[in-house]
Amino acid sequence: MTGPNPSTNIDVAALVRETLSAHTSNVSSASTTSDLSIDEELNLHAIGWEPVQLVSGYSVFSTPLGLWSWGQGEIVAAGEAHASAFRNAASRLCGEASAAGAHGVVGVHIERSIYSTHTEVSMIGTAVRPIGAGRVEPTRVFASDLSARDFSRLIIAGWEPLGLAVGASFVYAPRRSMGAVFQQQTQNVELTNYTEAIYSARELAMDRMQRSAINLHGSGVVEVKIVEGPMTFASHAVGFAAWGTVVRLAGATHRLLHPTMVVSLDDAEVLFDAANLE
Amino acid sequence: MTAHPESADVTPSSFTSGLSVADFAACLAMGLEPVGLVQGFCAMQSSNYAVGAMQRGLSPYQGQSGYVENYQCPHGMVAGEHRMWGQNYEQTWIEQTWSQGFASAYARMLEEATHLGAVGVVGVVDTQSALVGAGVIEFHLRGTAVRLAGSSATSATPWTTYLAGQRLVKVFEAGFAPVSVVASVASVRVWAYCITEYLMGGSGVSAWSSSPSSTEIDQIVRAHTQSRAIVRATAQSQLRGDKLQGVQLTVAQHEYERGDLEVQAMLRGNRVRRFRDYEALPAPQPTVRLS
Numbered sequence: 322m323t324g325p326n327p328s329t330n331i332d333v334a335a336l337v338r339e340t341l342s343a344h345t346s347n348v349s350s351a352s353t354t355s356d357l358s359i360d361e362e363l364n365l366h367a368i369g370w371e372p373v374q375l376v377s378g379y380s381v382f383s384t385p386l387g388l389w390s391w392g393q394g395e396i397v398a399a400g401e402a403h404a405s406a407f408r409n410a411a412s413r414l415c416g417e418a419s420a421a422g423a424h425g426v427v428g429v430h431i432e433r434s435i436y437s438t439h440t441e442v443s444m445i446g447t448a449v450r451p452i453g454a455g456r457v458e459p460t461r462v463f464a465s466d467l468s469a470r471d472f473s474r475l476i477i478a479g480w481e482p483l484g485l486a487v488g489a490s491f492v493y494a495p496r497r498s499m500g501a502v503f504q505q506q507t508q509n510v511e512l513t514n515y516t517e518a519i520y521s522a523r524e525l526a527m528d529r530m531q532r533s534a535i536n537l538h539g540s541g542v543v544e545v546k547i548v549e550g551p552m553t554f555a556s557h558a559v560g561f562a563a564w565g566t567v568v569r570l571a572g573a574t575h576r577l578l579h580p581t582m583v584v585s586l587d588d589a590e591v592l593f594d595a596a597n598l599e
Numbered sequence: 600m601t602a603h604p605e606s607a608d609v610t611p612s613s614f615t616s617g618l619s620v621a622d623f624a625a626c627l628a629m630g631l632e633p634v635g636l637v638q639g640f641c642a643m644q645s646s647n648y649a650v651g652a653m654q655r656g657l658s659p660y661q662g663q664s665g666y667v668e669n670y671q672c673p674h675g676m677v678a679g680e681h682r683m684w685g686q687n688y689e690q691t692w693i694e695q696t697w698s699q700g701f702a703s704a705y706a707r708m709l710e711e712a713t714h715l716g717a718v719g720v721v722g723v724v725d726t727q728s729a730l731v732g733a734g735v736i737e738f739h740l741r742g743t744a745v746r747l748a749g750s751s752a753t754s755a756t757p758w759t760t761y762l763a764g765q766r767l768v769k770v771f772e773a774g775f776a777p778v779s780v781v782a783s784v785a786s787v788r789v790w791a792y793c794i795t796e797y798l799m800g801g802s803g804v805s806a807w808s809s810s811p812s813s814t815e816i817d818q819i820v821r822a823h824t825q826s827r828a829i830v831r832a833t834a835q836s837q838l839r840g841d842k843l844q845g846v847q848l849t850v851a852q853h854e855y856e857r858g859d860l861e862v863q864a865m866l867r868g869n870r871v872r873r874f875r876d877y878e879a880l881p882a883p884q885p886t887v888r889l890s
Contacts (some may be wrong), residue, residue: 333768334630338747340874341718341758341777352838354831354868356846359769375831375846375866379823386801402813409815413824420837438801439816443823445848473883580885586618 341549357428359565361469365427365449372523373448374421378414380406381441390439392493395525396558399491401436403562404529406442407487414444415462416526422456423448425463427472427483431564439553467544475543479576480568483537488529489562494518499530515559519549522561530563539567618722622764626721629768631745634715638741642730643700645692649795655790655859665689666825670792670818677793685792690861693786696736698833701725702783704738709757714794717744718754722763723780725867745870760869761845770844774878775871781837782867785829787822791858795819799858808819822862823850830864843868845860 355362355372367435389396404445418426429446429540446464449472465472465482475482494515497505505512534542545565615634618626626633653792659669670685704725712720742759746752760777762770770777778889791799795818827850834843846868855858 333628333771336750337629337631340771341747352835352840352842354835354838354846356844356848358867359766359773359775361775362844363769363880363881366877367883375843376847377824377827377848379820379827381816381819381823383798383816384801388801389629398813405813405815409820426867440813443850474885475881477885494610527841553686578885582889583886584889 349485355520356445357447357469361428364470364473366452368476369451370449370473370476371452373419373423373450375445375536376414376417376421376426376448377421377443377445378410378412378417379441380409380442381414381439382406384437386438386558389491389558391557393495394493395521396491396493399440399560400437400489400525400529401438403433403442403489403491404487406440407433407485407489407564410442410444411464411485412448414464416459418464419456419462420446421448422450423462424450424454424457425465427465427482428468429464429466429485431466431485433548433562435552435560466546466564467566474578475568476538476571477576478578479570479572479574482570483539483542483567485564486530486534486537486539486542486567487562487564488526488531488533489560490525490529491552491558491560492518492522494559494571496559499589518559519561522559524547526563530565534567537567537571540569542567617724617741618743619761622634622722625764625768626743626746628744629771630748631719632723632748633743634717634746635711635714636741637708637711637717637720637744638704639704639737641700641703641707641709641738642735643696643703643738643885645696645733659790660688664786665691666829668818668821668825672793674793682791682793682796683704684790685795685818686788686790687818687825688788689825690786690788694784694833697727697784697786700727700736700738703741704740705759705780708740708742712742712744712757713753715746716751716753717746717757718752719758719760719777720744721760721767723759723761725780725782740872758832760871761867762869769851770869770871774873774875775842775844776874778841778870778872780867781834781843781870782865783833783837784866785826785832785833785864787826788830788860789818789822789858789860789862791818791856791860796858819860822860823852823883826850826862826864830866834866834868840869841870841872842869845869877879 353372354375356375365371382405384399384402390399401476420519426446426448429444432443434441463482463484497514542565545563547563549561552560613634615636615695617636618633652867668687672683708719720742725740728737738795758777759779761780797889798816846866848866852862
């Protein structure tokens with residue numbers, strides 16, 4: 322089984338033996354933490370970047386009791402709470418990254434929880450910087466939910482991430498009149514109050530996301546995620562949220578990527594799943 | 600039993616392993632032979648664990664060490680049940696119980712690996728589960744002990760890693776050597792003061808005012824921020840210049856009453872040591888798979 326791998330010409334067994342014999346010597350003294358896989362770390366290294374530290378940001382905002390139950394149009398305070406929690410969590414995330422001497426945060430995992438009385442946002446990611454680079458102004462530290470692999474591709478294509486853009490809106494779906502309820506209960510009919518509420522929330526949320534991208538001087542948003550639907554704790558409210566990474570061209574022009582066509586000789590089945598014991 | 604000539608790399612004695620066939624194959628390709636599925640257990644009870652769920656006292660908890668922050672009601676005496684004080688504190692006894700349980704189970708697993716003449720343990724899995732009653736946790740670690748093929752070299756403290764298979768191969772190829780798995784826990788208890796209680800219940804701000812607004816709940820934010828900082832610092836203190844890769848940070852929150860809650864952050868990762876500098880890597884080549 323052992324011996325040089327014919328595809329890479331690397332004798333892994335010899336490498337492992339050499340590594341383990343040199344086990345006690347450490348060529349680096351800087352402790353770093355990262356949630357990147359080894360593949361992602363190698364991707365970063367290939368473009369001249371390195372992980373620095375695992376960082377996180379958290380925020381929770383209170384929303385007034387009774388806010389969701391009755392009203393018309395947009396639920397403004399709920400949208401504000403979402404925007405503020407997102408902004409503060411991202412700000413704390415970037416603050417930790419800046420303190421660690423990083424230039425940005427990649428692979429940010431974003432968790433949002435919306436309850437009737439409060440909205441919380443949690444972010445965890447790995448702070449990164451160009452290898453050996455010094456500090457930058459805290460305001461220039463970016464956060465991106467792109468994976469390290471996608472971040473590498475973005476940089477190779479001549480673009481740069483600037484931060485996270487987010488937009489959210491929560492809208493009341495007006496209650497139908499009793500007459501309309503009785504009239505429609507045996508019919509297959511579109512509930513236009515809900516359709517219109519979703520459209521309204523979507524327009525406001527997408528507009529806000531675009532405006533936050535413009536505020537960051539970006540030219541676009543990539544990897545936009547959308548979460549929309551009813552609020553489980555409020556029968557007549559719908560929500561729409563969208564977020565993604567703001568990007569712009571770093572140089573004069575976009576660098577075209579010319580992918581190489583490859584034909585995999587592997588079976589369609591995954592024979593070498595690298596998952597460990599679970 | 601006689602070894603088949605084609606499987607001469609594998610010793611004729613039988614072994615046990617928790618590796619999948621794919622990870623087993625990768626293990627052999629690295630020149631590592633599995634020698635046994637090693638395990639460590641530890642059941643921990645902490646009588647102090649109940650302090651975390653105790654009744655609210657008349658005054659903030661005293662005598663604690665670690666992170667602590669006090670919050671004072673701005674209203675003065677309003678009513679008997681009014682929460683005049685609030686406190687965030689690190690539950691160091693829970694963290695100590697956890698680290699002691701983990702360390703004992705880990706040491707027992709390593710003991711088995713050493714007994715088998717292993718140089719390392721790959722594919723480590725650790726679980727913590729409730730055992731028999733409240734406040735009793737079972738720590739269970741298991742992994743596959745490995746030794747160098749065709750070598751009698753042993754190690755007094757075998758290295759360990761959560762990785763196995765091709766992921767571990769890449770770690771070696773990237774110039775790192777596995778050192779150990781690292782796991783830590785931080786626990787912060789929140790006793791809400793009146794403002795936090797109101798805000799968590801949505802009554803700190805009015806929905807009926809002309810412009811209902813939202814307010815950040817500072818006490819909860821501080822508890823979350825501190826629990827993450829503590830768990831990261833605890834893990835970093837074990838690194839001694841090494842790197843922690845593939846970190847998994849999870850944060851759980853349990854609310855007992857409105858605003859009275861417990862935040863627990865858990866961090867796991869692979870401590871690795873760089874034994875040679877990165878070689879200059881070519882820029883990744885984009886490919887499109889034709890299937």
